Amino acid sequence: MENSNMHGEKMSLINELAQGRELARQLQIHLNVPSSSHGTRESLVQKIIVSYEKALSMLNSSSSASGGEQQLPTGHAAIRMIESPPTSLNGSPRSEDSDREFKDQDNKDSSRKRKTLPRWTQQIRVTSGMGLEGPLDDGFSWRKYGQKDILGAKYPRGYYRCTHRNAQCCLATKQVQRSDEDPTVFEITYRGRHTCTQASTSTTSAPPLPPPQNSMDIVDPQQNQQQPQDLLLTIPQGLTVVTEGLDAGDQELFPYNPLNHNYGGHFSPPFMGPTTSGTQYLSVSEQGFGGGGQSFQGAECEIPEILSSATSANNSPIAAAALGFPFGQADQNLYPNFSFDGPGFFPHSY
DNA sequence: GTTATTTGACCGTC
């Protein structure tokens, strides 16, 4: 086991470094292109930084522990991945649908689309004076469509979906649940991915990325740093962000989120831990963060169907695009181990 | 006037 892990980490490290190199090349090209926008260059720079930081994190973590705890050497954030069941901090019935969805997928399959959406959770702690609502703003436009008192929870759960849901068929949704025990902690569960252009333009914010555990296994088990890294860009100082990895049902997650393009734009394959679930803690200094999230639910959009097709039609560029796969062919070169046809990748049709 | 939020009702799942 360890050997395979070690090997996997090495491969991941190599991939990460290769990605960084490729990004540097792209930056070089852009620097020579007058028409290239500043934003594009910035994006590439950010990607390179992220890539190298991830590589460093891998080295750091591999030498430290295998307990799923990692620390970025960057100093501006402490990221911790904790393998833990997707339970809420407060013990409240947090996304109970986690298991429910899991069962559904297992048993019936997708009579209800929302049950098949990728989902991941972040726990955000507001440690210093910013509005408690601050953490809810992740740079994406969310529209609240519901609020519900949850059994066993002191605070109601808020339901949000992407503002561009109708206009751009963006199925991203998120649920915001305040912790009972610690009101400064918000548990944000994201569903689905942003497919709206907004996702690709909000480079200043770092909406949480879905922790693609599966992809992780396939591509790079250590890339989990990606998300935290991105989050750092927008999370207000003083906030502690805990990303609870994909819930148990994440076998269904696609590893990537169109969002990835946004943040810095790029994709970074998997940033979640090698395990099916995990928690990431981000401690940042204060300024505004936004918890972004996404999830899906719409029915008018055909994304789910497209995704489904994607699972059956391996390597379809269109499907990949629809899925928001960050990497194109070039990226695939960077991640030779990645494949769409792995049963662990798209275990179920969407 | 347009867009976002609130809130009760409805639906699906367990």
Added chain:
DNA sequence: GACGGTCAAATAAC
């Protein structure tokens, strides 16, 4: 029947 998630009308804010 209980519960969570979503819808949609009413209301508020811009």
